[in-house]
Amino acid sequence: MPESTTLDQWRQAGTWLTLRGQRIFVRIEGKGPPLLxxxxxxxxxxxxxxxxxxxxxxxxxxxxxxxxxxxxxxxxP
Known part of the structure; x- marks a missing residue:
């Protein structure tokens, strides 16, 4: 079973994209065909x-x- 990742580690490994003025948290990892x-x-x-x-x-x-x-x-809202 994979080692546990803390919430802070998860955040640090991601990035933010801005869409219509709002920041969206994104993580993209790995190789091969995309899997959303x-x-x-x-x-x-x-x-x-x-x-x-x-x-x-x-x-x-x-x-x-x-x-x-x-x-x-x-x-x-």
Whole structure:
């Protein structure tokens, strides 16, 4: 089983993309065909921290936090 990743380590390994003035947290890891992984509600990309190392040898894994979740911006309505 993969070693545990702390929440702070997860954040430091990611980056933010700006879309329409809002920052979206993104992690892209690995090699191969892209695999887009979407988190459920009300969670975040960190849910896949233990699964990510098992996928990166075969896939370029793209994970992000939906707007309002995880490390992405939380805009006011």
């Amino acid at each position: 992984v979407l988190h459920g509600f009300p969670t975040a990309s960190y849910d896949y921290a233990r699964l990510l190392p098992l996928l990166t040898d075969q896939y370029r894994v793209v994970l992000f936090d939906f707007l309002g979740f995880g490390f992405s911006d939380k805009p006011n």
